[in-house]
Amino acid sequence: MSNFRLPGPPVCVFLLLLTLVYGPTIAQNKSPNAFTLKDGDRVVFLGNSIFENEFQHGYLELALTTRFADKGITFRNLGWTGDNVWGEARSTYTNPPTPYEHLMEDITKAAPTVVFLAYGGVEAQEGQAGVGHFKDGLNKLIDKIESLGAKTVLLSTIPVVSADTSQHIDARNAELELYSKVIADVASQRGKQFIDIYNPVLNTSKKADIIENTVHLNETGYYYLADVLEKALGLPSERTTSTITIAKPTPYSSNVKILTDSKDNNVIARFVASDKYLPLPFPQASSWVGSDANVVRIIGLKKGYYTLTAANEQVVTASAKEWEKGVEIKQGPQFEQSARIREMVIRKNELHFFQYRPLNQTYIVGFRRYEQGRHVKGLEEQNILIKWLEGQIILNSEPKEVVYELRKLD
Numbered sequence: 001m002s003n004f005r006l007p008g009p010p011v012c013v014f015l016l017l018l019t020l021v022y023g024p025t026i027a028q029n030k031s032p033n034a035f036t037l038k039d040g041d042r043v044v045f046l047g048n049s050i051f052e053n054e055f056q057h058g059y060l061e062l063a064l065t066t067r068f069a070d071k072g073i074t075f076r077n078l079g080w081t082g083d084n085v086w087g088e089a090r091s092t093y094t095n096p097p098t099p100y101e102h103l104m105e106d107i108t109k110a111a112p113t114v115v116f117l118a119y120g121g122v123e124a125q126e127g128q129a130g131v132g133h134f135k136d137g138l139n140k141l142i143d144k145i146e147s148l149g150a151k152t153v154l155l156s157t158i159p160v161v162s163a164d165t166s167q168h169i170d171a172r173n174a175e176l177e178l179y180s181k182v183i184a185d186v187a188s189q190r191g192k193q194f195i196d197i198y199n200p201v202l203n204t205s206k207k208a209d210i211i212e213n214t215v216h217l218n219e220t221g222y223y224y225l226a227d228v229l230e231k232a233l234g235l236p237s238e239r240t241t242s243t244i245t246i247a248k249p250t251p252y253s254s255n256v257k258i259l260t261d262s263k264d265n266n267v268i269a270r271f272v273a274s275d276k277y278l279p280l281p282f283p284q285a286s287s288w289v290g291s292d293a294n295v296v297r298i299i300g301l302k303k304g305y306y307t308l309t310a311a312n313e314q315v316v317t318a319s320a321k322e323w324e325k326g327v328e329i330k331q332g333p334q335f336e337q338s339a340r341i342r343e344m345v346i347r348k349n350e351l352h353f354f355q356y357r358p359l360n361q362t363y364i365v366g367f368r369r370y371e372q373g374r375h376v377k378g379l380e381e382q383n384i385l386i387k388w389l390e391g392q393i394i395l396n397s398e399p400k401e402v403v404y405e406l407r408k409l410d
Contacts, residue, residue, distance in 0.1 A: 047118030051079025055349035063226040085137030118155040120179040156180035246300035293328040305409040348389040
């Protein structure tokens, strides 16, 4: 047996301090529960209208795609308006299969490795009396997801927002909060990640118009929901500041690559900025989008106004004083690249929606498929387009270098 000696007292104290200071950080960084995605993962959004409506906007999928741009991640949206944990909204499919069997089939065919689960909004209408039934169904759904080898991330309900006092939204929101707590309790008991979106949505609704018809998120709402999920999952979302100092003979910077090969004498500074990930394109109808944009600071400019361009397109114009403080970049090539990806995401989701929920589904894939079952082949052929779009999304989701040029505005 080899001899083993305990370290002396000074060394013991040092090791203890090292463990206390760095131990929690190391454990946190290597936490097995930290959210991550790997090559080949299939992310499924399963729930009620909060997910079905999202396929028209694509923000949640785009956020995860851009944060894991170096991975080949695919997505399926199985949201169904009015659905509950028992799949009862799928009764329009007719029997057989039963609505619940239909739900189970949808989950299985999607072949998930990660499932974002968002239920409770419909069930909350049953109040306290329905809690037990809801909890039972939620646990059975998690059991099904686990049997497929996938992990589950549970989302809370979202609040009802309305200025109409006759709708008694306080009572309704009390029920929604109750079911959010039930979801959080189940997540804790099952060792699953729980994300509270109720309070962030409620707080943001006081600053921006994010909900329509009292209960449905609009485009701006999904933009902010994506931000909530990014932060809750610990994904990078902080903005960066690029600082450039104008000096002779050439500008300089500690965190931006300065280019000196410009042949245009009107160019005051030419530099390259590379985003760590693509930004989410801003919603069209919003007048308030927070302050998550990247910032460019340019120090040493003479009094006047200066325009920043990229790819021969104006990005932003500001005064020398504003540039010194820092100007947010809210448009440009990176936003255009992200917008193109978002368009492909939405198109792909539309194809999938009408593939797994075809018109006349009772006659095509239901119990009367003996009449029009031949059309199943056409639905299957849509996989060619879906897979092509998925490939394009993956190939184009990494940010490209952007060359900026600064000129004085005459």
